[in-house]
Each structure stands twice: as C-alpha cells, then as structure tokens.
Amino acid sequence: xxxxxxxxxNVSFRYPNKTEALRDISFRITHGExxxxxxxxxxxxxxLLMHLNGYxxxxxxxxxxxxxxxxxxxxxxxxxxxxxxxQNPDEQxxxxxxxxxxxxxxxxxxxxxxxxxxxxxxxxxxxGCLDLQHKSPHHLSNGQKSSVAIASVMAMEPxxxxxxxxxxxLDPRSRRLLINLLRTFEHSKVIASHDLDLILDVxxxxxxxxxxxxxxxxxxxxxxxxxELLEENHLELPLSLQRG
Amino acid sequence: MNFDKQYYNIGFLDQLSYKDTFVHKLDxxxxxxxxxxxxxxxxxxxxxxxxxxxxxFLYPVxxxxxxxxxxxxxxxxxxLVSPFxxxxxxxxxLLDSGQVFxxxxxxxxxxxxxxxxxxxxxTLTVSTTxxxxxxTSFPGVCHGLRQLGLPSLFVSQLSFLYRYIFVLMEExxxxxxxxxxxxxxxxxxxxxxxxxIAGMLFIRTVERAERIYSAMLSRGFQGDMPSLxxxxxxxxxxxxxxxxxxxxxxxxxxxxxxxxxxxxQGVFS
Numbered sequence: 033x034x035x036x037x038x039x040x041x042n043v044s045f046r047y048p049n050k051t052e053a054l055r056d057i058s059f060r061i062t063h064g065e066x067x068x069x070x071x072x073x074x075x076x077x078x079x080l081l082m083h084l085n086g087y088x089x090x091x092x093x094x095x096x097x098x099x100x101x102x103x104x105x106x107x108x109x110x111x112x113x114x115x116x117x118x119q120n121p122d123e124q125x126x127x128x129x130x131x132x133x134x135x136x137x138x139x140x141x142x143x144x145x146x147x148x149x150x151x152x153x154x155x156x157x158x159x160g161c162l163d164l165q166h167k168s169p170h171h172l173s174n175g176q177k178s179s180v181a182i183a184s185v186m187a188m189e190p191x192x193x194x195x196x197x198x199x200x201x202l203d204p205r206s207r208r209l210l211i212n213l214l215r216t217f218e219h220s221k222v223i224a225s226h227d228l229d230l231i232l233d234v235x236x237x238x239x240x241x242x243x244x245x246x247x248x249x250x251x252x253x254x255x256x257x258x259x260e261l262l263e264e265n266h267l268e269l270p271l272s273l274q275r276g
Numbered sequence: 277m278n279f280d281k282q283y284y285n286i287g288f289l290d291q292l293s294y295k296d297t298f299v300h301k302l303d304x305x306x307x308x309x310x311x312x313x314x315x316x317x318x319x320x321x322x323x324x325x326x327x328x329x330x331x332x333f334l335y336p337v338x339x340x341x342x343x344x345x346x347x348x349x350x351x352x353x354x355x356l357v358s359p360f361x362x363x364x365x366x367x368x369x370l371l372d373s374g375q376v377f378x379x380x381x382x383x384x385x386x387x388x389x390x391x392x393x394x395x396x397x398x399t400l401t402v403s404t405t406x407x408x409x410x411x412t413s414f415p416g417v418c419h420g421l422r423q424l425g426l427p428s429l430f431v432s433q434l435s436f437l438y439r440y441i442f443v444l445m446e447e448x449x450x451x452x453x454x455x456x457x458x459x460x461x462x463x464x465x466x467x468x469x470x471x472x473i474a475g476m477l478f479i480r481t482v483e484r485a486e487r488i489y490s491a492m493l494s495r496g497f498q499g500d501m502p503s504l505x506x507x508x509x510x511x512x513x514x515x516x517x518x519x520x521x522x523x524x525x526x527x528x529x530x531x532x533x534x535x536x537x538x539x540x541q542g543v544f545s
Contacts, residue, residue, distance in 0.1 A: 085493070085494045087493060108496070108498070111494055111495075114494070115494070115495075116491075118487065118490075118491050120487070122443050123484060123487045123488045123491055124491045125439075126440075126488050126492060127435070128414060128415035128439050129415050132415070132503070135502075135504055136492075136495055136497075136502065137495035137496055139504070140495060140496030140498065141496055145504060149504075168413075168415070168439075169439065170439070170442040185495070
C-alpha cells in the first residue's frame with residue numbers, strides 16, 4: 033500500500049509577521065514509516081506539523097497527504113486522515129469530561145451513537161485509561177492527560193499520526209509507557225521532539241530541520257549517532273549513546 | 277497567599293459535585309427545572325412578605341441534608357456575597373417609613389419588612405444556586421441545559437468556561453507566585469505591576485484559545501458542538517420534580533405559616 037503518504041514539495045511558509053518558518057522544504061514519507069522530526073528551537077518543527085492537517089497552508093509549494101493535495105476544499109478530508117496530538121494536553125482536551133472529549137472526533141465524523149461508544153471504549157482501552165472516562169480533565173495527572181489526548185486522536189482512527197513533543201511533562205515511567213504504546217501503532221507516524229532517545233526508540237527514520245529546510249534525512253540510527261551534525265543543530269547525542 | 281486559598285476553594289465545590297447521593301444522582305434537568313421554578317416562586321411574593329417566605333428554606337435544607345453538603349461551606353459563601361443584597365435594601369427602613377404593627381402594639385417601619393424580605397429572598401436564591409452546583413457536576417448542568425433546548429453556542433461557552441477556569445487560575449497562580457518570589461516586600465504589589473500581569477494573562481489566553489481552536493479543527497470541528505445524550509429520565513426524577521412543584525404550589529398559594537400558627541394557637545388556647 034502506498035496511499036498513506038505524506039509528501040511536501042518545495043513548501044515555503046511565511047507567518048503574517050514576515051517570519052519565514054519553512055523555506056522550500058521537500059520530503060516524502062511513505063506508508064507505515066515512523067519519522068522523527070528534530071531540530072533546534074524555532075527551526076520550524078511545529079509549523080511543519082501544522083501543515084499536516086491544513087491548520088496552516090503553504091505560502092508556496094504543495095502538500096500531498098494520502099493522494100489529496102492540501103487546499104481549502106480538501107482540508108476537511110485531510111483532517112480525517114491525519115490525527116495530531118499537540119504538545120500541551122490541556123489544549124487538546126477541551127471538553128468537560130474525558131468521555132466527551134474522546135467522543136468529540138467520532139461525533140464530528142457523523143457516526144451514530146453505538147459506533148461512537150464503541151470507538152471511545154476501544155480508544156480509551158488502548159491507552160489504558162478506560163476507568164478515567166467520567167473524570168474531568170483537570171482532575172487528571174499530566175501522564176493521564178497525555179494518554180487521554182492520544183486516545184482522543186486514536187478514536188478517529190487516523191491513517192497518519194502526528195505528535196508534537198509527546199513526552200514533554202511526563203515522568204520517566206509515563207514516558208516509557210508512551211514509547212511502548214507508540215511502538216505498537218502501525219500508523220505512519222511523524223513525531224517532532226527534542227527527546228532524541230524517544231525518537232531513537234520509536235522511529236526508523238529521522239529528518240533534521242534547520243531554518244525551515246531539511247538539513248539531513250536518513251535512518252534514525254545514522255543521524256542520531258552523527259555527533260557533528262547534531263551539534264551543528266543545537267542538539268547532542270541521545271543520552272543512551274553518550275555513555276559508550 | 278490568598279489566591280491559592282480561593283483556588284482550592286473553588287476546586288472543593290467542584291469535588292463535592294462528584295458525590296453519590298440521591299440528590300446527586302437525579303437528572304440535572306429535574307434539578308434545573310425545580311431550582312428555576314423555585315426562584316420564580318420566591319421572587320413572586322409581594323415586597324413586604326416575610327413570614328410566607330420562611331417555609332421555603334425547607335428546599336435548600338432538604339438538598340443540603342440529602343446531598344451531604346457541609347452547611348458551613350454554603351453559609352460562608354452566602355455571607356461572602358451578602359453585601360450586595362444588604363446595600364440594595366439598607367435604605368428601605370428610612371425611605372419607606374409607613375408604620376406597621378407586628379406584635380401587641382409594637383410598631384416598626386414597613387421598610388424594615390421589605391429589607392428583611394430582600395435578605396431572605398437573597399439567602400434562598402443564592403444558597404439554592406450554590407447547592408445546585410454542589411450537587412450537580414458542571415458538565416451535567418451543561419448537558420441538562422442543552423437537552424432543555426438552550427442553544428448549543430451558549431452551552432459550549434459555559435462548558436469551556438468550566439474546563440478552562442482551572443487552567444487559567446493555575447496560570448494566574450504561577451504568575452502571582454513568580455512575582456511574590458522576586459518582589460521582596462511591597463514593591464511588587466504596585467498597581468502598575470498588577471495591570472501588566474492582567475495584560476500578560478490576556479495575551480496568554482488569546483494564544484491558548486488559538487491553540488485550542490486548532491486542536492478542535494484537527495478533530496473535525498465544523499462549527500457545531502456534537503453531544504451524546506447521557507441522561508434518561510428515571511422514576512426518581514419525576515417523583516422529585518412533581519413533589520417539589522407541589523410544595524412550591526401549596527406554599528405559594530396558601531398562607532401555610534398563618535394556618536399553622538392558627539392551628540398551634542388553637543391547641544394552646
């Protein structure tokens with residue numbers, strides 16, 4: 033299968049205040065790949081993720097997601113294919129209870145009630161949070177919030193999963209659980225993070241972004257062991273590789 | 277810091293609403309309907325009415341007892357907002373100086389009656405509102421309002437308010453703490469600084485709203501809040517609503533206190 037592709041072709045994006053966040057960036061992610069996006073602060077990682085579901089539109093160039101070219105008409109279709117988990121779970125979970133939050137996506141897809149209940153149940157079960165369903169998000173710990181945020185996106189059964197700093201604010205154990213969870217997903221994954229060990233554990237491929245363009249693109253292990261390249265990009269070797 | 281205390285205070289009222297008593301289990305719609313009719317009934321009395329209002333304390337007391345809500349909590353909050361009511365009525369005894377005899381030739385001005393009437397109405401309505409919130413989870417109230425036909429736009433505003441008031445307060449708390457940490461005494465309490473903190477909060481809120489909106493969009497939001505219908509009317513809800521309505525009806529139309537008083541006088545004479 034090759035229809036769950038993500039292809040950026042010569043994409044540039046400029047914010048209204050003239051900041052050029054993406055400059056002529058091109059890459060192609062094929063079905064089932066998991067790709068880590070790394071780079072310094074302000075390199076354009078988050079801007080890139082926002083293009084995946086059409087929250088931002090390229091100033092020039094094309095974004096192709098699952099053989100749909102991103103445009104105003106195709107935006108809604110593309111949002112069904114791409115699930116984005118944002119960095120701050122408080123912003124991801126906006127409904128008053130966990131259950132309603134996870135149901136939000138499926139309801140917007142126009143499913144009937146029985147189907148929605150089934151989706152919510154299986155998504156919460158997947159992240160091990162079924163017993164939290166009637167709680168309010170503000171009564172949850174950060175780890176639980178992150179898990180529920182993932183469930184809320186998984187309930188829509190997206191083809192492509194995009195995440196922005198999934199492990200920020202998590203304690204080591206919750207982070208480990210998250211990594212194990214991510215490894216079980218067979219979706220195409222795009223993960224932007226500074227947590228290089230997480231990328232090393234979850235992704236086969238890694239793209240380094242610098243000043244809105246691709247600085248390097250290759251197998252995660254090769255890139256994450258290239259000390260020189262990492263340091264040029266304000267990064268350093270993953271901790272697990274520093275000991276040796 | 278006082279702010280921290282207030283924060284946990286609100287959280288406490290919220291925690292109470294997750295108890296599991298008979299009142300908590302009632303359908304939110306039943307409670308919303310009875311509470312609003314209760315308001316109308318209490319307000320509909322003439323402005324010099326005092327005695328007829330007193331039996332209406334039964335309703336909040338009932339809710340409080342069955343719902344296991346601590347009396348002091350409600351009482352303290354009622355006192356906290358009472359200055360509003362006091363200032364509305366405080367000049368009535370002076371302005372409305374007609375005389376009325378209440379007991380064996382003891383006369384007071386009619387204004388006092390209307391003043392007390394205002395205070396009683398205030399206590400009744402505020403305490404029932406607080407009890408409604410303390411016995412019904414806020415999401416429950418929102419669902420109830422939605423199912424009663426309130427426009428989805430209003431209801432979603434309300435539920436966002438509830439969802440983010442805690443986040444916003446936490447953010448304020450962090451800013452206030454950071455200020456206190458580095459203000460070493462009085463300088464940090466300067467009015468100008470407070471204004472800037474408010475401005476900062478506003479900007480952060482706008483940015484957050486932007487991010488929340490993008491999260492909503494990415495999950496297929498197209499302008500309409502979807503909702504499941506989690507509540508079904510049970511027998512208990514019908515019984516509760518009907519009995520409260522009967523209670524309101526009887527106590528509104530018949531001078532129950534006078535009849536009772538007459539009865540007791542009859543017994544002792």
